[in-house]
Amino acid sequence: MWSLNILAFMKLLLFSLAATLPPSTGFDAIGRASQFPITPNEKAEPPNLQEITTGRSHTASLGNEDDPINKPEYTFPSWDTTHLLARRLLALSTTGVLSTVYPPSSSVHRSSLSGVPIGLPDYIADCANEPSSELEALLGPGNPLILALNVGTTFRNTRAGSNISLSLDWWHRQADGRTGVFGVGRDGVVGGAELPRLSLLGSLVPLEHLSDATRVAVERCFLDAHPDAKFWLPDHDNAVHSGYWAKLVVEEAFWVGGFGDRARIGWLDPETWKLYYAGKRA
Template identity: 45%
Template sequence: PSWFTSTLLARRLLALSTTGIASTIFPSPLPSTSHAPPSVAGHSISLTEYLADCDATLPNPPTEEGNPTFLALRVATTFRNTASGSNISLSLDWWSHINDTAPVFPGFPLSQAGLPRATLFGYIEPFETPVPEETESALKECYLAKHPDAEVWLPGREGAPHASFWARLVVTQVYWIGGFGGLQQIGWLNVTEWKGVSETGSAVDIGDGSGRGWGDVRLPGERE
């Protein structure tokens, strides 16, 4: 596939993902309120987090730039680190779908290494507080469709076990591994293209000018 098709596949991977591995850096030195061992200061930590691709559902303005949404817990290590200034990367993969795929070569065993994965680089940007009612309604509808259990810790919910807030990962770079290098693209995606496509299409000056969106491609083994 072309680089633009690979970008569409990566955006589709984000759209269909419900979790990802978020990597951040502990501050150095650690704050006095930290319960982490002093020796981890300045080290990275990778933790699985809930996410949802909610850009297209949000009003004012209705933009879809591939910036995943988090319902962030203030107590969570990932978001304590970003609040202390850490950037963030988010790794996504299609590996759990291996049994739906076909061998990449006749007689070759099914291989997770031959399936797509991507890492998004960027920073956490909280939504404005208070979140406008229309925006919060859209966030709840989108996010809870993928994570109905998260209703328990919605922002401001009485009796919630932890305080939370809505945030997005503003994507600044994307690294893509489409599968085996002889068959798929591996490398850095064009961020203008990443931000310039939607599910239904793209502008004529984006990518190959075909006007395709991420809804026009399918990941390996994906059923129609």
């Protein structure tokens, strides 16, 4: 019997909104069900494993000699569905690990750290998830919003010229008391390695010269995901730290959907990444 991890994860992401699109979109039923927008602070309910259908048989059109053979009890996700899963993972994530590299020289760190990478958890928000919206135009599709604090190591490094990456995963969901629903392998052992993770690579671009209306929209979206961030909002007189709004412009994305015999692993297409808005294709 196949592990329930990937099936449960796909159910959780793709059926969090019960709807389908016309077959003309070219996706299978699972892919179509995923094409509806969600908000960064959406509370996804765990799937009912009794409702998971394991007897479906589909002929996969994979076009890759390295893909696994067809299994009658499991549908190997297409790359289109994989891009949907990745965008929904971003949309459901409000934190991630931001990684940068120490600059060659600096007065604030030891010389032995020059060129050394460092990853630190931070707040993020997927605010560009509605086509033709003000924030989508500001951020660009698939580019998360970040509140950059000048005191932070991550943002000191980016100011010194470092590029940046954002790592996301579904592993932390195991700590919320629902490991009996997902995260348990075929032998009943909790297995985080079977759950998806994503790395977004790019550059940090400050959002400058925002109008009052745009600034309010940015703050509202970020505070929806992180109410406590009200204490360090940029350009507020009572802010604890100085900072600025920025976007992580995604240039590359690497996806590990789980174990390679049942999930996609590899680089996502940057242009296809931009076509989806929190699980809805443009």
